């Protein structure tokens with residue numbers, strides 16, 4: 001991860017926005033009241049699809065009428081949180097996307113229907129219809145001057161394509177160097193058990209696709225809202241990309257997973273900073289300044305311990321906590337943010353790891369460059385791309 005993004009990721013919470021960089025373990029509709037109107041750059045959300053999945057609650061098992069009425073309610077409550085130039089991405093399936101797209105089209109402009117091809121291998125499946133292997137993602141904007149940074153998400157051409165376009169008309173074509181528009185069919189494998197990113201959540205999304213949305217549609221230092229965090233992929237992606245996040249999750253076990261994933265990611269980020277400063281002597285003064293806050297050896301030890309904790313627990317802890325009735329725990333934790341929930345539902349090492357990660361975040365913050373501060377206080381609009389459009393875009 002680039003250093004600037006790391007620095008931004010490690011910055012402290014805005015003192016006047018206590019809701020920032022938190023996942024609240026509570027009902028999204030109730031929790032939205034915490035967030036001021038017009039304060040969010042991007043709503044990126046993945047609500048229950050109403051396909052009968054078990055999230056430890058009944059959110060995916062409603063009647064069609066109830067589900068659509070509930071969807072109307074949360075959309076009406078969430079959209080005022082968006083800034084005027086904000087955007088929304090919503091994951092759906094073919095089953096209810098027509099109805100929900102119509103709801104959103106009454107309030108916003110639809111820019112794309114993105115197909116996430118989950119690259120599900122052919123394994124028999126349906127015999128009376130075609131097997132469904134994609135998610136339908138709607139991309140909506142509120143106004144014409146919406147934020148969109150295509151250059152941040154271009155995909156590099158492979159060597160073969162570059163070679164094929166070596167004729168004189170392509171020589172000097174900058175777009176060939178900077179890569180192509182990701183288009184609206186995204187072929188990214190769903191997460192299998194053997195993927196290191198995978199945790200214990202039935203509909204966890206790959207970081208790769210969430211990061212693409214964040215980079216394209218939220219300015220650096222901006223705020224991403226996910227009403228239905230699940231395993232926290234949106235929070236992780238936002239932090240990795242140097243954006244703030246806020247969101248909600250009903251199931252305390254998933255809230256614990258989110259806390260663990262964030263702590264592990266912070267520990268890995270710190271280890272990367274350590275490795276970079278060890279390799280580059282120029283970084284040493286900043287590191288020395290950081291050392292005043294906490295001794296380096298102590299921080300390294302903390303990072304190591306956090307890493308160790310992060311490697312094991314997601315599954316084990318969840319297993320332990322899922323045994324307790326979700327309903328009962330929910331009652332105790334709904335009003336508290338994810339942090340408080342973790343205290344109640346996770347094991348001691350996780351709590352310690354989270355503490356250590358806060359400490360180590362402070363160290364990284366001390367090394368923060370003024371450039372990163374500027375990005376935090378004033379989200380910048382991307383410069384208009386001067387890159388000439390490649391032929392396939394022109395022909396559209």
Ligand SMILES: C[S@@+](CC[C@H](N)C(=O)[O-])C[C@H]1O[C@@H](n2cnc3c(N)ncnc32)[C@H](O)[C@@H]1O
Nearest residue numbers: 027028046055059204205228230231233249250
């Ligand atoms: C489709 S999953 C989200 C998965 C997530 N994108 C990920 O990558 O892990 C939807 C989540 O919404 C949660 N949920 C359902 N109803 C909710 C509500 N009213 N408020 C907050 N969370 C809710 C469910 O518990 C479930 O974890």
